[in-house]
Amino acid sequence: MIFVYIVILILLVYILFILPTQWLKIERIAYPLDLNLKILQISDLHVERLRISPTRLAAIINDEKPNLICVTGDFTKHRKSLIKLEKYLRALTIGNVPIYCVLGNHDYQQKNVMDVINLLRKYGLHVLRNESVRVDQIELIGIDDFDSGKSNIEKSFQSVDQTKPKVIITHDPNIVLHLNKSYDYLMAGHLHGKQFNIPFLFRLKDAGTLPRMGIYKGLHTNQYGAYYISKGIGQTGINARFLVRSEVTMHYL
Numbered sequence: 678m679i680f681v682y683i684v685i686l687i688l689l690v691y692i693l694f695i696l697p698t699q700w701l702k703i704e705r706i707a708y709p710l711d712l713n714l715k716i717l718q719i720s721d722l723h724v725e726r727l728r729i730s731p732t733r734l735a736a737i738i739n740d741e742k743p744n745l746i747c748v749t750g751d752f753t754k755h756r757k758s759l760i761k762l763e764k765y766l767r768a769l770t771i772g773n774v775p776i777y778c779v780l781g782n783h784d785y786q787q788k789n790v791m792d793v794i795n796l797l798r799k800y801g802l803h804v805l806r807n808e809s810v811r812v813d814q815i816e817l818i819g820i821d822d823f824d825s826g827k828s829n830i831e832k833s834f835q836s837v838d839q840t841k842p843k844v845i846i847t848h849d850p851n852i853v854l855h856l857n858k859s860y861d862y863l864m865a866g867h868l869h870g871k872q873f874n875i876p877f878l879f880r881l882k883d884a885g886t887l888p889r890m891g892i893y894k895g896l897h898t899n900q901y902g903a904y905y906i907s908k909g910i911g912q913t914g915i916n917a918r919f920l921v922r923s924e925v926t927m928h929y930l
Contacts, residue, residue, distance in 0.1 A: 750781025
């Protein structure tokens with residue numbers, strides 16, 4: 678009987694805490710900008726604690742056929758995990774889809790952040806650090822990580838054509854509380870949708886003002902534009918999730 682209880686306990690732990698890290702969800706968000714643009718957002722890989730395989734990501738890219746891939750930070754904070762990151766970068770680039778990315782707070786915890794940046798560039802990812810670039814019909818603006826104190830809003834908008842639709846990628850969504858410039862759409866991550874869906878978690882854990890207001894996932898708007906917070910694909914801290922599935926997001930703009 679004790680053996681049965683142990684088996685049941687193991688199954689419960691797996692179903693409640695491990696399965697959500699493996700059972701990847703493709704969120705689909707339609708926002709009416711009339712651009713006929715499909716963007717795949719991948720956030721918070723944390724490859725040292727990632728249970729979604731590179732082949733699964735490659736299959737999603739092949740099936741969904743996005744026009745653009747945006748990776749919104751936190752590749753890894755461990756230099757030894759760069760070898761594992763390479764496997765994911767190969768998978769992301771196999772479909773020859775343009776990839777733009779920003780860095781997250783964990784990337785800045787690397788002993789030398791240029792190790793990450795150089796690896797991303799090696800595989801053709803465009804790393805945006807407080808800068809903008811014209812991508813088809815949009816101005817794609819990459820604001821560096823707010824949590825790390827690296828964001829510079831004025832510099833990010835310096836060369837932006839104000840007549841074009843403005844899409845922002847950044848890591849920490851708390852930046853929206855300081856962003857007093859109009860934009861059409863913003864994608865962020867960082868908060869993992871709580872990772873552990875426990876009431877009042879962000880009152881116990883300081884992750885910034887926005888999550889304390891109850892805003893930590895999904896699509897929201899303010900007077901400047903619409904913004905989406907991804908629940909992320911990997912985990913930070915404990916390699917588990919509770920009632921929060923890993924996700925990648927297809928944005929239809």
